[in-house]
Amino acid sequence: MLKVGVFGVGHLGKFHLNNWKEIAGAELVGFYDPDETNAKEVLQRYKLKRFDDPGELLTAIDAADIVAPTDHHFRLCESAIKNGKHVFVEKPLAQTMDEAHALVKLVKESNVKLQVGHVERFNPAFLAVKDLKLNPMFIEVHRLAQFNPRGTEVSVILDLMIHDIDIILSIVKSDVKYISASGVGVMTDTPDIANVRIEFNNGCVANLTSSRISMKKMRKIRIFQKDAYIGIDFLNKKSEIIKLKDQETDDANVFTFDIETLNGKKSIAISNPQIPEVNAIKKELEEFKNAIEKNTKTIVSEIDGLMAMDVAHQILQKIGNNVITR
Numbered sequence: 001m002l003k004v005g006v007f008g009v010g011h012l013g014k015f016h017l018n019n020w021k022e023i024a025g026a027e028l029v030g031f032y033d034p035d036e037t038n039a040k041e042v043l044q045r046y047k048l049k050r051f052d053d054p055g056e057l058l059t060a061i062d063a064a065d066i067v068a069p070t071d072h073h074f075r076l077c078e079s080a081i082k083n084g085k086h087v088f089v090e091k092p093l094a095q096t097m098d099e100a101h102a103l104v105k106l107v108k109e110s111n112v113k114l115q116v117g118h119v120e121r122f123n124p125a126f127l128a129v130k131d132l133k134l135n136p137m138f139i140e141v142h143r144l145a146q147f148n149p150r151g152t153e154v155s156v157i158l159d160l161m162i163h164d165i166d167i168i169l170s171i172v173k174s175d176v177k178y179i180s181a182s183g184v185g186v187m188t189d190t191p192d193i194a195n196v197r198i199e200f201n202n203g204c205v206a207n208l209t210s211s212r213i214s215m216k217k218m219r220k221i222r223i224f225q226k227d228a229y230i231g232i233d234f235l236n237k238k239s240e241i242i243k244l245k246d247q248e249t250d251d252a253n254v255f256t257f258d259i260e261t262l263n264g265k266k267s268i269a270i271s272n273p274q275i276p277e278v279n280a281i282k283k284e285l286e287e288f289k290n291a292i293e294k295n296t297k298t299i300v301s302e303i304d305g306l307m308a309m310d311v312a313h314q315i316l317q318k319i320g321n322n323v324i325t326r
């Protein structure tokens, strides 16, 4: 049985509690949250032990699930690792690059697993296409959300765009060559809306727009590569593949029509891959537990978390607003 303690039971922490309760082989030992309102709600709803001292909770568990605001990630992770506890920490790994590097070093020197909550890696729309031969040359990303004070302790880059940065780094097998970016703080002192162009050494270009001040929500990645277009709708959990083929296919799930190209007649094949029934938060927590039990690398490791933060901080420097605490 993996004994788990949750640090932070606000909006997302409650989803984590619900999921841990359903994961076989995991035992929720208790939680720590300094906020009286959230703690009382959890006490009533979940009948789970509240710890007044985070250190006491740490001694009672094998793994810490850190779902506190980003400016608390480093301290909470640091004390968990120093106490020999495995760590699941919500994205982003930490707030500053110094903190992220220090956490990577601590994990390396210890015997613990760390996973970062880049939950889009487990989004069923992404799972449906991630095993295709992806070789993106142009990526267009839109992640738009309505304004919510939660998460504004950091910029939109570390709050929302970091999800897409992590996904892009996981599918583009090349180093970043150049970044250009612009952003504006409309509702807060840090960028709330930003547009970023990331150029990779292999020629791939990713164009990302993130906003937390939009009227409508959108979470889409469009991938263009030599032989195909792949669209991933993370919000509505749908994906679409469009390919150019020499002949029509008789697959009933693929819609085709003919077009004239420079090389003669070709078929356009449009398909919507089967989307697996996956609860992304449950899946990421289960995979974290599996990595501990099997002593394997976590799917989104501390290095992945650091790499996403590195790109995020380069973006912030380009925007010229690296003041990330309000």
Ligand SMILES: NC(=O)c1ccc[n+]([C@@H]2O[C@H](COP(=O)([O-])OP(=O)(O)OC[C@H]3O[C@@H](n4cnc5c(N)ncnc54)[C@H](O)[C@@H]3O)[C@@H](O)[C@H]2O)c1
Binding pocket: 007, 008, 009, 010, 011, 012, 013, 032, 033, 034, 035, 038, 067, 068, 069, 070, 072, 076, 090, 091, 092, 117, 118, 119, 150, 151, 159
């Ligand atoms: N993966 C995702 O898609 C996703 C979505 C939303 C939030 N998040 C991340 O989850 C984290 C929490 O976000 P939220 O929306 O639940 O925020 P929230 O404000 O709703 O909840 C945070 C909770 O943490 C508590 N807290 C503060 N300091 C603490 C400490 N030192 N120890 C323990 N608890 C503490 C607060 O009292 C509050 O109850 C953030 O890092 C955020 O980036 C990730």
